Amino acid sequence: MIVVREYDSSRDLADVEAVERRCEVGPSGKLSLFTDLLGDPLCRIRHSPSFLMLVAEMGTEKKEIVGMIRGCIKTVTCGIKLDLNHKSQNDTVKPLYTKLAYVLGLRVSPSHRRQGIGVKLVKMMEEWFRQNGAEYSYIATENDNEASVNLFTGKCGYSEFRKPSILVNPVYAHRVNVSRRVTVIKLDPVDAESLYRLRFSTIEFFPRDIDSVLNNELSLGTFVAVPRSSCYGSGSGSWPGSAKFLEYPPESWAVLSVWNCKDSFRLEVRGASRLKRVVAKTTRVVDKTLPFLKLPSIPSVFKPFGLHFMYGIGGEGPQAAKMVKSLCGHAHNLAKDGGCGVLATEVAGEEPLRQGIPHWKVLSCDEDLWCIKRLGEDYSDGAIGDWTKSSPGSSIFVDPREF
Structure with missing residues (x-):
């Protein structure tokens, strides 16, 4: 029974x-x-x-x-x-x-x-x-x-x-450089909600309660990238609010939000050979010892590790993918400061901004x-x-x- x-x-x-x-x-x-x-x-x-x-x-x-x-x-x-x-x-x-x-x-x-x-x-x-x-x-x-x-x-x-794609990038021991030609602006939850509802609410699977997502304790913020040469990239006090920004946008811009999965669950990779573990540890030691070299390193994924998740990725303009790349660099540094092992996102298989999202193919899944x-x-x-x-x-x- x-x-x-x-x-x-x-x-x-x-x-x-x-x-x-x-x-x-x-x-x-x-x-x-x-x-x-x-x-x-x-x-x-x-x-x-x-x-x-x-x-x-x-x-x-x-x-x-x-x-x-x-x-x-x-x-x-x-x-x-x-x-x-x-x-x-x-x-x-x-x-x-x-x-x-x-x-x-x-x-x-x-x-x-x-x-x-x-x-x-x-x-x-x-x-x-x-x-x-x-x-x-x-x-x-x-x-x-x-x-x-x-x-x-x-x-x-x-x-x-x-059949979306899960894109995963390791969090290195060094901080990732964000282009000096880009300004990253953090939005407050109310402004972030306005931007998403005005520009992205017609995308499939967009949650009607996006405000609950953005105000959740696990939400680490919504970030917009604009060219530093634009009127919005000149420093503090230049952000006019999402409605005005979308009325007069720069030639290229991008947005994404970050979610803290680390405080909900941990992941662990098992079944790795001793050789793979030694190689991974060696890359981390070199990266920590010589961080100025910016060498890619394999995080310690063979014991429980946390991750940050990037969502709400969007943007417009000929340089939108480069703006997304800068936002991913900013999100990487947030994940590093948060003690995470990887940074992940999931996008449509034909997502036009996918090329701006750094990821390791060996860690990612092309077809969820x-x-x-x-x-x-x-x-x-x-x-x-x-x-x-x-x-x-x-x-x-x-x-x-x-x-």
Whole structure:
């Protein structure tokens, strides 16, 4: 008998952690990435507007937790519509919103797999999604994770939807130089919200509660890069506010925000040979001893390390990619000061600003896989029809609460 119920932190924590450890058995002889949730199984969903964690319990007298799943719900942009009330000659668009659910953290104990537990957990979570008005559900998984892909697309009715790229760059022992031709300006949360809503709210997956994201305690700030030669790059007091800035922008500019994942979870790479560990340590020693050489070094990823996540990346103009590169350099130095091992982001596969994001290919994932499912046919098609059948755009907004 398998019973699926809501997670109870007062009695389930130890058993849930035990299942997580049992699921951390990676392929023999291969590098594997493991996640430590710092003793809080809800840490990756608790910042969302609505969330739930379910556990699968087996047994009659002596009950045993053999699986778990996490889910959250938010309202995001799924398309655009024309503003029919706009009377000027230039057409304007407004975001189309939908209530979207996200499934993450599905785990089934290795000794209890192939018994339908994973499917049952997904179905129970989807029922909660429906009860709370979610129109779509999606998941993110590795493109080559056949077991996960088969479960969701073969047994649970999901379809492949988007293939963004996860770009990861190590945090070196030295500080990265930011171009002297660029000025980096930190926005206050209210101004950052204004900029995102005015310019980026029509991008797929843009969260309607962006203000909650920007005001969260894990948010480290939103930064805009402009040419130092522009009127906005001359120093303090030159920033006019986002609305005025977007009305009279410089020829090129860029924006990104930084999220502190380090205080939510830690990562660790296991399975590395002694030789790889020695080589990595040698690069760090050289980098720390001779930081002025600016030599790339491999961070200590073979023990628990933290990361910062860059999100809301955007910009305009012929030099926008160079502006993004400067912002990434600034974010690197924030991560170094914060004691992080890597700096990461996730962008659409065709993101035009991708070339400005420094990353190591060996640490990155060219094709993450997002799968989506429409939860009910009784919802109005609206102006975009079925979102699951829409074509991808050049950009997406990746919510840092779900990374």
